[in-house]
Amino acid sequence: MxxxxxxxxxxxxxxxxxxxxxxxxxxxxxxxxxxxxxxxxxxxxxxxxxxxxxxxxxxxxxxxxxxxxxxxxxxxxxxxxxxxxxxxxxxxxxxxxxxxxxxxxxxxxxxxxxxxxxxxxxxxxxxxxxxxxxxxxxxxxxxxxxxxxxxxxxxxxxxxxxxxxxxxxxxxxxxxIIHDDSHKFEIGKANVLKEGTDATIVATGVMVSRALEAAQQAEAQGKSVEVINVASIKPLDTETIIKSANKTKKVITAEEHNIWGGLGDSVASAILENASEKVKFKRLGVNDLFGQSGKAEELLDHYDLTAEKLLSLAIS
Amino acid sequence: MSSQTINFETIKEKALQIRINSLKMIHAAKSGHPGGSLSIADILATLYFGDHLKHNPKDPKAEDRDILVVSKGHSSPAVYSALGLAGFFNIEDTINFRKLGSPFQGHIDCVRVPGVEMSTGSLGHGLSNANGFAIAAKLDKTKRKVFAVLSDGELQEGQSWEAFMAAAHFQLNNLVVFIDRNRIQLDGFTETTMALNPLEDKLRAFNWNTEVIDGHSVEEINSALEKAYKAAESSDKPFAIIANTVKGKGVSFMEDQVSWHGVAPKDEDLEKALEELK
The missing domain is CATH 3.40.50.970 (Thiamin diphosphate (ThDP)-binding fold, Pyr/PP domains)
Known part of the structure; x- marks a missing residue:
């Protein structure tokens, strides 16, 4: 892993x-x-x-x-x-x-x-x-x-x-830094960073570390959240995502990008076309707004791109 | 190659064949751009058949070849005709121009057609592409020459001027650019649509060597190219040849007519045109 x-x-x-x-x-x-x-x-x-x-x-x-x-x-x-x-x-x-x-x-x-x-x-x-x-x-x-x-x-x-x-x-x-030297990136492959059974967070970029934080907090509350890092947005590793979606039946995507046209849309399409189970789904991203000046961390928090938000979506 | 050994009659004959085949292609496709194909026929014929553009139809990607980027990708009939005549493929196949499944796309396509170096069509890209080839040739310390053919209308794209600026900045004296100055674009004359003059002054201000010629005289095209190679021996500047041309050149009723920029000849038009080009 x-x-x-x-x-x-x-x-x-x-x-x-x-x-x-x-x-x-x-x-x-x-x-x-x-x-x-x-x-x-x-x-x-x-x-x-x-x-x-x-x-x-x-x-x-x-x-x-x-x-x-x-x-x-x-x-x-x-x-x-x-x-x-x-x-x-x-x-x-x-x-x-x-x-x-x-x-x-x-x-x-x-x-x-x-x-x-x-x-x-x-x-x-x-x-x-x-x-x-x-x-x-x-x-x-x-x-x-x-x-x-x-x-x-x-x-x-x-x-x-x-x-x-x-x-x-x-x-x-x-x-x-969330990966150690054993990490292996491949074009077209997603990485399951943490296994879980109650929900899956599919994250990319800066949101991956926040997804891991959310999964940790969930564990403290007795919930098991799977975290998948999708570095290869295209081609997308549909197989890994669908396997997880069918298992947890709940997927939340997380990205520092407009919710329109980003990772979330790609994952939504993959689930609709391929999942054999009924899967609850939610995109977390910038909600069709322009940004503004501020510190990087402040901005992520301001636009709700937080571990806390991911946690509430995952365990609600 | 010195002018004495060049057979200008052969080049003129090839230019004529480029014109005839281009019109047949556009007629068969029922769409395409006759005006700008006819205006560059003499330039292409001189490059391919006047021993300027080193090419190898048996090995289109040969390392020792020269490079031609035709930025005005809509002049595809003329480019495909020249390549067919040069032996890159059977010229008869070009009659499938613009048809589904044919390699001969409406705008030139380097993935499908051997001998095409860059797919173009979106105006203003070609000089930047050619700069890339010229920079690579300099890095590799090869003798490769890089040619580009630009339309005059596409110089209205800002990217063209970014590229003129960069070619001079990087001292790409291995680059020779033809500007097909036929003075006409889709909506009308360049000088009424968006004026380009004084064009030569602009290029000189951008630190280019320039030469203005009759773009339908294969002798003048040849001399300008010789002058460009000579200039490269003592100058770091890239070389622009402003080729004054006539849109639709060779067919009386198409010459200088805005309406023949992007319209296919009907049966009777083709018949009349071929009669004139005989």
Missing amino acids: GAAIESSTEKIATRAAYGKTLLELGKENNDIVVLDADLSGSTQTKHFAKEFPERFFNMGIAEANMISTAAGLAKAGKIPFASSFAMFATGRAWEQVRNSVAHNHANVKICATHSGLTVGEDGASHQIIEDIALMKAIPGMTVIVPADSVETEQVIRTIAEYNGPVYVRLGRAAVP
Whole structure:
């Protein structure tokens, strides 16, 4: 299982793990090139840029051109990692991701940071809560949301080997480390982090640690809650989710994303199409609202994306 | 290759065949874009048959090939015709253009058609794509040349200018870009829809080398390309060839007519057109 149920005090941002892993990959594979749009300090591609200036391309504040250029580089045999804030990489440049990258089957890795509410003080203009929806709607696109730094490292290493377009959703804020070294990330596989019988929380990204907290609190009240970490939003591991849904007959999804178009919708479809048991279902996400300025943790609490909320939904 | 050894008559003959086959394709499909296909026929013929664009129909992904990105993906009839004539596939098959199950999609498709380097169609992407190829060629220290053909109308897309800026910034002197300056877009003339002039001044301000030519003179196209290669020996700038063209070139009733941007010729139109192109 590889999940530390005891909440760890150590916190690392997934973007930091990305920057570190990218630097290591740069040493191992000369075909890896990195593009950024004037945010290399924030996205953490600065470490790769410093070590491999000849393979790093700062494209300026021009995300559309960055994504289409990455497609050309991929078609020429390179493995481009293109980074910016998720708002701009998937929002501003959506049509370039769709037509230059995905439609061309271009081997581009879009690794975008500062996703979701946990961007924090910058506020709603930068807090994208629609990126999973935007990316998963594109044919052939792989969509991944790592939950912590351990998983991020594995994700980045995995997608460097995988041939095809990938979107990785990374965060700004430091998040608890919930996995140990025995964790194994695979594209298309979900991980059961804690087994349970009364309800299932299917969570992604920053909500995974909160789901584990909720499951712990439930245990104290004599309830058994299963927690599944879905890092691979697309392709979705329907088998693992349905097995759990048929067992607990109650599923709650948890994500730092609009309830429309995110993980919850994917899981709802999977259950409706495949579950053999009658399953109670609830999505927890941002309830069709824009975010606002505030601290990352404060924002998650303010928008009800809390362990307490998950607990009440799971045991009610 | 020096001009002395180039057979311009062969290139002109190929350009004619590109025009004829393009019109047959669009007629059979009952839809497509004749105007912009006819305007780039001479440019494509010179690239493929004037020994400028190194290509290998037996090995379309050959490492030593040059790259052509046609950003105006709606000129697919001309591109497919040129590739068919170059031997990438049987040109007769292009008659299934735009039909269900055919590889010959309405806008050029690199996944389905050998010899196409990038699927385009959404305007404004192609120069960015070409920049990617040119950057990769520089990284690999190869002699590969990268060509792109852009429409003039698509320069209204902001991304085009992001790409012009980036090509100069990264000193992509292995990149030669044709701008098919036929002055017409779907809704009318570019200068009344959204003015592009002074185009050459704009490109020079973006730090490009430029050359303005008659885009229907294969001799001038050839000379401009020679000039671009020469420039790359002493200049770090990318090279733009503004090719003044006529939309619908070669068919009198299509020439300079906005209405022939995206309309298929009917039986009698095709008959008249082929008679003129003989």
